[in-house]
Amino acid sequence: MRRFKSLLEGVERKKNSRIILALDVVAENRKKIFSRSIQILDEVCEYICALKINHHLVLPLGLFNGVKRILDRAKDLELPAIMDCKANDVGSTNRIIAENYFKAGFDAIIANPFVGWEDGLQPIFEVAEKMGRGVILLVYMSHRSAWEGYGQKIYDENTGSIKPQYVVFAEKALAWKADGAIVGATYPEKISEVHAILGKDVPIYSPGVGVQGGDLERAILAGAHYLIIGRSIVEVKEPAEAARRLRDASNKIINSIDCGMNLGS
């Protein structure tokens, strides 16, 4: 189960980067979406440790047509690829989803723990284990109404206790041995709380820096390990320059923490 986690850690060390590119390219037609995706990937590959793909590419290009060619390119560049499908279906369909994305070349997929384990996410973890891939769970998303679901309070009838939904999800990420947990950079206080539960066992992947309003420094200081960044790289004039700046800025913060820890020890 830990093969994906080790793979990503290896690339992270080699590239000295914890930036994951969210390749969410929007363009007027399929040909332009494809060529722009390849162009950005080639330009920024030096500054990132992984690639995340969403429906922006899968729906217009097709998984085994355009997306597979982008994944092949990522393989050439030695970049792991994550599919952000937020799987939340019944078990038999989740199995089909996982098998297809892994077969096309994805190294990990993102799933929603809300669906539950038995006949829910269990088949995804089984397929991932069998094929040596990873599963990353949503714990707190980055958008404005994330409070409605991820922030709601769950009452446990057996114990009488009340817990936030994201704490329940973080506990499931630990229990189910997920390879990572998503917590939005727009909610650094949630990152801190989730990090306190997960420790180093399940690294936090944090989207939402930049256009969505999340702050790089606050997210890292709160415990985010990987930063998932899309529009701030993809939709600017010079993606490579933006990616380099984000990598350098994040490394500076990470080094200051490590340095502080060394001084303190």
Next chain:
Amino acid sequence: MRRFKSLLEGVERKKNSRIILALDVVAENRKKIFSRSIQILDEVCEYICALKINHHLVLPLGLFNGVKRILDRAKDLELPAIMDCKANDVGSTNRIIAENYFKAGFDAIIANPFVGWEDGLQPIFEVAEKMGRGVILLVYMSHRSAWEGYGQKIYDENTGSIKPQYVVFAEKALAWKADGAIVGATYPEKISEVHAILGKDVPIYSPGVGVQGGDLERAILAGAHYLIIGRSIVEVKEPAEAARRLRDASNKIINSIDCGMNLGS
């Protein structure tokens, strides 16, 4: 917003069927998945009122390649098509998801209300309204661990009240003016509770009859309006015969209810 609801009601009356075919075809390669899908669709079209497609087809065939051709065939057969993508992303991605599926020809998509409204599902409802399509919300799924998420108890800090998650979702389906609500046929008691909240405003679509263990009669008596049926039609030797039998069986139960109501009035 009600265009999809009226469209489906029209087909339902014309075909005298409330059976929705879940075209979840599994085969060894893409060519066979495509040809088998078209074959089943042609064979059962007389007995169903709509078609539901999931990742079983979208991932191997591609949305604008194989799936669009199946949707074109459904259009020829005058069958509305629903995409079961269980959308649960941030607003900007949800917009891309809805635009792509509707552009390819889907009449409605299924979304998860867990994601919330603002910068969550709102863009999906906006795109649907603009393009005259429908949105169906998940309220209680059909699988074994549905209790983990859909059945959990939500504590409201403002009022001190405790409500099941599916009641919160049913209330959102009403407030957001959804075109339908999904409640698993495997949980007829949940169908009754949700039906008591939704009345006739939001029809209940019920998957899980047959292979998953749901009972047709209990689901309809509890308040399910449409029955979503996949494996019991798709994976048998004679799909047309199976679809006809399911249509007749459901109509018999529906007529007995109508008859009972007339006698009672």
